[in-house]
Amino acid sequence: MKLLKIINIVLLFSFYYQMNSHLIIGFISFPKNEIAKKVARILINDKIAACAKIISGIESFYLWEDKLQQDEEVYLMIKSQEEKIEAIKHILDQEHPYKIYEFLYHRVESGNDKYTDWINSTLKGVKSLSPEL
Numbered sequence: 001m002k003l004l005k006i007i008n009i010v011l012l013f014s015f016y017y018q019m020n021s022h023l024i025i026g027f028i029s030f031p032k033n034e035i036a037k038k039v040a041r042i043l044i045n046d047k048i049a050a051c052a053k054i055i056s057g058i059e060s061f062y063l064w065e066d067k068l069q070q071d072e073e074v075y076l077m078i079k080s081q082e083e084k085i086e087a088i089k090h091i092l093d094q095e096h097p098y099k100i101y102e103f104l105y106h107r108v109e110s111g112n113d114k115y116t117d118w119i120n121s122t123l124k125g126v127k128s129l130s131p132e133l
Helices: 002-019 033-045 082-095 113-123
Strands: 023-030 049-064 067-081 103-107
Touching: 023 033, 023 049, 023 082, 023 113, 033 049, 033 067, 033 082, 049 113, 067 082, 067 113, 082 103
Parallel strands: none
Antiparallel strands: 023 067, 023 103, 049 067
16 A cells, blocks of 8 residues: 555656656857857757747857957857757757857746746647657
């Protein structure tokens, strides 16, 4: 009887987790607006991300091969689910022009329930398009 209760709790938790995937906000830098737009369209059309925003006019400073670099870039900010991270990386591996691209993300701990529900319902039930994911 005790084992049955534990199994029921695990199943309920598993169902809850599937219905309430952890949301992420991701940031990806691009050298040009056109490339960011292309990737945004792919992520949205394939339901890998629910929303994408392009932030222009970013000036980046970094070391590359021990030399200080300064470039103008754009940021693509996406809202997605943690389970879609590998699919996002797969798209970026195919479409991003940088050898080492920036893709940083963090888990969303809270937000407007109506908005987070919209993200989850937008992405619900869609499997990755990549066969290896």
